[in-house]
Amino acid sequence: MAKSKSSGGNRSSKRRASSRWSQGRADDALERDKAVDGDEAIDREELDGIEPQPMSPERAERFARNIVLQQLTASMKSRKQLADKLADKDVPEDIITKVLDRMEEVHLVNDESFAELWVESRHGNRKLGKRSLQRELRDKGIDEELAQKALEAVTDEDERAACHELVQKKLGVSSPEESARIEIDDSASWDVRKTQMKERDKQVRRLVSMLMRKGYNGSLAMAVVSEYV
Template identity: 30%
Template sequence: MSVQGPDPHEGGRRITSERLRTAVAAVEARSSGSSDLPPLAPEAHDAATAALRLLRHRPRSEHELRERLLGKDHTPDAVDEALGRVRVWGLLDDADFASEWVRGRRRRRGRSRGALERELREKGVAEVHIAGAVSDIDESDEHEHATELVRARLARRTAASRRDADLQGERRRLVAFLGRRGYPTGLAMTVVDAELAAQVSP
C-alpha cells in the first residue's frame, strides 16, 4: 500500500466519518507514481500509514492523532512529517473535527454546550475552533434541547408509572440525567419542574 496520493478532500465539503473513510480509501488506493508530492521518509511513511488506519474508524483532532502515533513508538520527527502530509491530503482539520463532534454528540448524546467544550479541550482542540463549533448554541437552544431530552425521557414511562410516580424522586433523577449531559443545575431544575408540572396538570 502506498500513502503518497494527492489531496482527496473535496473543496468546501466537511469531512464527516463517511467521507473520511472514502477519502482515506482514495489515498490508500493511489500508486506512488501518481502523486506530485515528494516521497515521505520511511519512518514518516510508516507513521502516515498508521494515521490512515486510525482515521478509517472516525475523524480525530490533530492532538489526538499525534498522541496515538507517539504512543505507537513513532518518533516525533516522523509524526510531524506524517501529520503534515495528512493535512495536505485534507484528512486533518481541527475546525471541521470540532464542528462534526458538536453536531454528532449533541444529536446522539444530548450533550450541553459546556460539556462539548470540555470534551473538545480534552482532545487538544484550540479554543478558536471550539468557539466556532459551539457558536450557534445559545441559552435558548440549551433550554429547548434540555426540554426535548426530558420530554423524551418522560414519554417512555407508562401511564400507570406516571400516576404512581414519586415526584420528588422523579425530579432528582431527571435533574441528574441532565447534569450527566453537562446542563447547569439551575437550567435542569427549571426544565424538569416545568415538564413535571405539565405531566400532572389535568
Template identity: 40%
Template sequence: MARKGVPEDVREEVLGRFADVGLVDDAAFAQAWVESRHTGRGLARRALGHELRTRGVDADVVAEAVEAVDPEQEERTARELVAQRLPGTRRLDPTARTRRLTGVLARKGYPAGLAFRVVREALEAEGVQTAHLPDDIPYD
C-alpha cells in the same frame, strides 16, 4: 505516533502533510462532533466542550464549535430529555423525581438553572406541586 516511538520530526512532517491535503482539520472535526453528540446523545454545550478538550482540540476551536449550538435548541433538547424520562418517575415522590431528572440533565452538561426550570415546568404540567424546588438558581 509518539506512543509508537515515531521520532518528532517525522511526526511533524506527516501531520503537516496531512493538514496540507485536508486530512487533519480540527475545526471540521469539532463541528461534526458537536452536531453528532448534541443531536444523538443530547449533550449540552458544557459537556461537548469538555469532550473536545479531552481529545486535544484547541480551546479556540472548541469555543467556536460549541457556540454553534443555539441556546434555544439546547433548551428544547433538555425538555425532550426530561419528557422521555418523566413517565418512568411517576411512582416516585416529587423530590426524588426532581433529583432524578435534574441528575440526568446535569450528567449531560446542562446548567443547574436550566435543569431546575425545565424539570419544574414538566412537573407542573403534570399537576405536581413544585414548592420544594429552589427559585433562585441562576441560569449558568
C-alpha cells in the same frame, strides 16, 4: 439542533460531505501508498499487530503515514488523536510532526471541521449540553478558540429543546401536560404531605442530576424539570 431548514440543513450537509470526502481521500491515499511501496507496503489489517523496529526516516515516515490514513478511513480524527496513536506505535516525535503537518496541508486533518462535526453529532444524537461538549473537545486536543466557534452552533433554544427531549424520554411522555405530577394535598395530614414532598423532591433531584450529567447548567435543568414535576 433547532436551525432553519435552509441554513442549518445546508451547513450540516456540507460538513457531512466534507467528512466523507476526507475519509475517501484517505482511503485512496492508503491504497496508493501500498501500490507504490510494493513489498514494503504495510497492510492496514496488520498495522495494529506491528511492533515498530529501528528503521530509516523514510521508512518511519511511510509507516506513520499508513497508520494515519488507516485511522482516517474509519472516521474523522483530531490531530491530537492521531498524534497519540502514532506515539503509541513508538513513532519518533519529529516524524509525527512532519506527517501530521503534511496531512493538514492536504486537508486530511482539520481540527476545525472535526470540532464542528463532533458538536453536531454529539448534541444531535446524544443530546449533550455545551459543558460536556467543551470537555470532550478539550480531551480531543481541540484549541479553545476552535472549540468555542464550534459550540456557537448550539443555541440556548437548542439546549432547552434537548432538555425537554431528555426529560420526556425519561418520564415516557411527549409533553409536560402528560406528566403525572406529584401533587401536595394541603388537606392531608402532615405525615402524608411530608411523604408527598419527599417523593416530589426525589424525582426533581433525579431529573436535574440527569440533565447536569449531560452538560446542562443547574438553572436550565431546574426550569425544565419544574414543567414536568
